[in-house]
Amino acid sequence: MLRRELHDGWTACALRGPVGHGCDGVAVPAGVPGSIHTDLLAAGLIPDPYLDDNENLVAWIGRCDWEYRTRFSWSSRDAPGLDRHDLVFDGLDTVATVLLNDVEVARTRNQHRTYRFSVADLLVEGDNELVVRFASPVRHADRESLALGYRPQVNKHPFNAMRKSACSFGWDWGIDAPSVGIWRAVRLESWTGARLASVRPLASVSLPAHPGPDGEAGPGPTRAPGRLDVHVDVERAAGADGALAVEVVLRSPLGDGSRPVEHRAEVGLAAGSSSAVVHVDVPDASLWWPRGYGDQPLYDVRVSVGPAQPVDGVAGTGPAAWTDEWTGRTGFREARLDMSPDEHGTSFTVVVNGRPVWVKGANWIPDDVFVHRVTRARYAARLDQAEQAGMNLLRVWGGGIYEADDFFELCDERGILTWQDFAFACAAYSEDEPLRSEIEAEARDNVTRLVAHPSLVLWNGSNENIWGFDEWGWQLRLEGKSWGLGYYTELLPAVVEELDGTRPYTPSSPWSGSLDIPANDRDHGSMHSWELWNRQDWSRYRDDVPRFMAEFGWQGPPTWSTLTRSVRDEPLTPESPGMLVHQKAAEGNDKLTDGLVRHVPLPDDMGDWHWAMSWNQAVAVRTAVEHLRSWAPRSMGSVVWQLNDCWPVTSWSAVDGDGRPKPLLHALAHAHADRLVTVQPRSADGGPPQGAPADRLVVVVGNDTDERWTGDVEVRRLSFDGTGLAATTLPVGVAARGSATLEIPSDVAAADDLAGELLVVSLDGVRALWFFAEPRDSELAAPRLVTEASREAGGWAVRVTAENLVRDVTMLVDKVHPDLRVDDMLVTLLPGEAVTFHVTGPATALAEADASALVGPRVLRSTNQLVTGRARRRER
Template sequence: MRNAAGLLTVVLLFSGCGLFQGKSGSGNAISFLHEGWEFRQAGGDLWRPAEVPGSVHTDLMNSVIEDPFFRDNEASVQWVGKTGWEYRLEFDGRPYVDTYNHIELVFEGLDTYARVFLNGESILDADNMFRAWSIRVDSLLHPEANVLTVSFRSPIMEVLPRMESMEYQLPASNDQGEKTSPYTRKAPYHFGWDWGPRLVTSGIWRPVFLRGWNDLILRDTRFTQTALNEKQADLMVGLEAEVAASIEAEFRVLVNGKTLTKRVFMLQPGINDLEFPLVIHTPRLWWPNGLGEPYLYDVRVEVLLSGRIADVSQQRIGIRTLELRREPDEWGESFAFVVNGVPVFAKGGNWIPADNFVSRVTRERYEHLLKSCRDAHMNMLRVWGGGIYEHDDFYDLCDEMGILIWQDFMFACSMVPGDESFLSNVEQEAVYQVKRLRNHPCLALWCGNNEGETAWFNWGWKEELPASVWDDYLALFHDLLPGVIREHDFSRAYWPSSPSSNLLDDANSPRMGNAHYWGVWHGALPFSEYEKQFHRFQSEYGFQSFPLMPTVEKYTWPGDRDIESPVMLAHQKHPRGNELIREYMLRDFPKPRDFESFLYVSQILQAEGIRMGAEHFRRIMPGCMGSLYWQINDCWPVASWSSIDYYGRWKALHYYARRFYAPLLLSIEKRSDSLIVHGVSDRLEPVKGLLTVYSLTFDGTVGRSAEIDVDLMPGQSQVCLRLDEEEWFTGLERTESFLRFELNSPGREAVSAMWYPLPYREMKRIDPELTVEVLKAGSTPRLRVRTRYLARGVYVQASGVNGRFSDNFFDMPPGSEKVIHFFPARTTSRKELSKMLRVRSLADAF
């Protein structure tokens, strides 16, 4: 970075070596070039301060444009994406020019079409947001007064001339404007989606730095596990070491601070590919969330020249076996992830970028979102192919939390060009990203694209486009990308598309592969249709809701707060979104009485629908071995399918997910006149418990009850009990009665479920007489909620302070109390918190 004196702050890549000892034996170093940048519109005269890493939109927000996320400002900034922009930095080259024979300028991310000049010399023409770029600059760098310029061309205007010359256009149905995204290696969601704005960014979106070295530099480090048992883990260490001249080098590998192996190699000028074994005795395993500790080893590779450390690589790795098991079974062919020999039912959702301007996403924000997933018992996220390959912090945190990653390559809902330059560009992108991510134990699968296969066969593209377009698709997703995986990450599975049958059946085949089910929502089919789906792995299904009032207040004025206002419609990107939410809502609920109640009921509606799907998919395991709902998070404040809104607030769905993804689940299925009580366990050990069933009225009168001993087997779903519905409601008025189920097992919190015989709109509505009080204040306040009568959708809110609760949006049986914890962003006193607390239920909404 540039300090006040205009000098570079140098960061050593390792410790234990003096920096300035001449050009022989000097330590390698990097210097970030993040301070002192300016930008201007291409051809303009006025230079303004810029932030790097960043984007032109966030730079313009400092003085030129309004926040695109507020009200309907998005429409007024569309010119930004159609304009060229220039960035420049003046910096001094010392001590690099005095110290290093090899000096490289590295851009870890340029968005997207950028020509780079150093001291007036063109040194790079970049055309891919997803690649890192390294240029040797020692012959151009001056001791003082260097000028680095990056000239960005509009991603839209760059592509339009090519499109105009083509006989056909590649489909890009989600682009909210010119359909340019398929031709550009840039995050597709930047061009708009049915949950996100069209904000076509440019800028230096990842770090930029100088790197200096003399004799040797480590270009890549990889760890490949070859064998594992209780006594030892066998790994191969692979290294790419570049040297300037023939030299002997010693390589040491330290694990948790202890040297486990040493090797000496004679290196030749250029890149040297090296490999040698590493043994870790009595290994501790990495486990997915809920199945054990995700243990990580700290591994340090040191390279010594003449006894002095020349370069170092430090990483954390996990020891585990992982496979995508696809074997013939009674339903067709399985599709299950198996970790350390244990079949894992994948519980989680789909991840999109956490901001349209991703340089604003801090490690703290990643941590909040991923902890939210971990705390909801999720063990897998799918990094969806219309976004970005995520920041290192994301994967590091998933390693720590035991969250498996289904990793799409960045292609979504489109076909691809097939020219040699495009394929070469994608190949280099894929090699870079695979090498960057392959050492993460969280990484479970590489997937070619989102919905390309199903789109070709089911969306009319096969009939509308030349057959050569399909040939181009096959060349990329069935040849090039799996070839990259075989060469650079052969131990992991590759899957061509999501959904896919690997071209052996329909892409959404119930017999094999993975599926996206959108009959609910896009097809307007009832939630009960989820229970008719028997796919092998459900990697997308979802339903929309609105964010609650504290979030809506962030992007609206009071006069905007109507579902059909222009501003609210600007934050509803699905063309039928409001219509579908209202249609589904009126199937099950009366019309909400006001705007705030509509927001609240939309979240209950979403949560109940996804609960029905998620519980069904868990009930039919091992026939289905994955439930990843659409979607976890938002990139801006919007009505969407997310369970956590843009500001990190848990929606009702996320609280529901914490219950329907819990290790032990009671799930009630209605078949004809019978109720089937399923017990689902993800535990590695058997669970013995007592299952109690009650039929109750809203005031707590017990109709009948029963008890049964239950033995739940590890990693299985089983039927615990069958009930005759008519028998259990005999003598009770169905409009004011329900069933309650509770499973108690020694040493575990009780697991409960409720079942209602009628939709909410057909049931009697009474005031439950809810109260909430503070039992304990401090950093983690403890609250008690009480109800006199049945309370449904109980929502506790602390107005004026951000935070989440240990549970929320829950049902309470009559005459009950529930203790919950509040995790506030700041400490509050008992008196202050008592004034902030509000509690409501569905009874208040109509």
């Protein structure tokens, strides 16, 4: 097999439509992989769509047709002995006509598919011209919506009428910038005899029974008998009907001495046969575990095909001259989803290698609207931040794309579980042709591509579509038309069972386990919680005990440096024009305000507003996660909306569109800590308070480690000045991967002065705080902080000592330099306590920092400032 990339020499130009000023008739250099927006931006013909109100200035691009064109030289002498020549596109976005030397090769209409076209008869010696013409995505979606019939969706564009990333048309956190382009690799592949059309390595293990000490869950096994079933489909060149050999070499990550162990197996394909399964037994396979549960050993897999050679004069398998080869990696592990009925309803528990995993996750959206810009390094940076936040799962949301191999490879290496939605979100979808065939082909492409990854533990049919049909008023609007249920309950699970069969599948998220139970029932399966944020205050998170929370979140602005880079309003206010362009949620600013003022007053200064909304987002989500963990094992997971952003915007993300961590990321790190102590309200019967004042307070000790946690929980009630008012000690023993709930005696739990007292609970240095009143109703005073900043290797050490009670001390160091980072945020200090923050960044950024800037009131923030209004300064 000879592969040649065709990424050079492309130009792009508009063919028709409302072409913007200066772009009509102009051919610009085009990046491949790439998109027309980034091509025009690189040529200086459009402003950056991410800045100010430029989104509207470039809206014409999605309403135009575009042509990409390149020339390449070719000679049969460059591929001696190879008689098949295929043009391969890993991704075309989206409605495309492909021409080679003025001959139409194909028409495509699916961003999520790969395409292969035989072009041997079209190639000419010497100069060849390749052209790809793209239809306007906006006009195509409108036409197809008419042809297929209206179906409900949540956008101003009918994204559900075509197979293109839904959020490229905009979302309640995303820019409306549907683009076109050759968004993944394109190449010419030359071969002869036979090639590997598809390879699906499916790993399985035979797990031993492994009770922990005293019947508790302890560390899982590190090895078990494994088997790799490699399913191979072969394409043969014309006339190549003879016997073939397929060889699999599995290379272990660990071996005898310094050399890994290799396991080999080979099968023969009879003349004319095109598929085989090669079995490789690994008697002592190293098990792959999620992060925090064990190691992530990965096995290299090499699959080769070639003509079978005779052995001792008899035709059959034997040493072969391989004509094609596939390489990848996989891991040995078992993944299942426990949705068993129980006394509370229906569970939703991710189980890996027989061990239940309490999911600490986040939803993942495309990390850039122009998805080709997301490199392996950028994936790695986001996954670094996911690990910083203590996450063990990312859900790839169905309104985006099937992420690149790089994403899953990095998750494999780090032990971050992945949950992949099929590309359906918040809409009804036609089950008629031509859409149905496109969807089946897309599913087959992506299941085949992703099955080798051990991190992938769940396929999910759609996002909110069954819930939408049940509760969003779709039924009357559909008037009997199909809406996608057949995809989620028949087509997709059949494809998954046929091509995978090693992972669970759910039809939608949320999912109750049955069409007879409402999809978003809190007692059954997975739940999405959006009454909070949209209509209710975040303190109400404690009212529900879902079995698994698959979506919930609270909005906050991007970091200050990202905000001021992307919105250059003068003056900058929460309602200034650019700010509103970068706020996509319906009535988003009103919801931000309503969700804040129950807790702290609404600031009248932009810098304080930014800090207040950032603080509120972090505290809201931390409250929810700690609540969910306090109900383990009844509740078995939290998947916050969302980890990342695709552009600079006010949104629910923990990492903003420029890749900078918001305070929320640090709040998640606290709430996801392996060992957690939290104070929670309970009703008289031990259940959630459900909006009423709590009858009692409890301490919940969560132990997400493989070792038992024992000790004495110290509970103190203090006044804000640090005076002890009441105390008790509660002995506790928490099983590995378990939790314990301890009631706080009423004489300690009941405050005499709600506004001026708090509970301080600690075990082995792990601490929880409980305030009896909201900050705005409390006696918080202006912060009195003593600071000392000193240089250290790699950055600055900033020691902060509190002379009074100071809540949620945070350094917003990006205000000093956009590239500075701090290791922690949201640290509450009692009188006399101190914390040292470590500030890092590139040498150039550190050189610009000085002690006075790092500890100034615009950088060193606290909740006290929001309540007392002290130390306010206008941001310049």
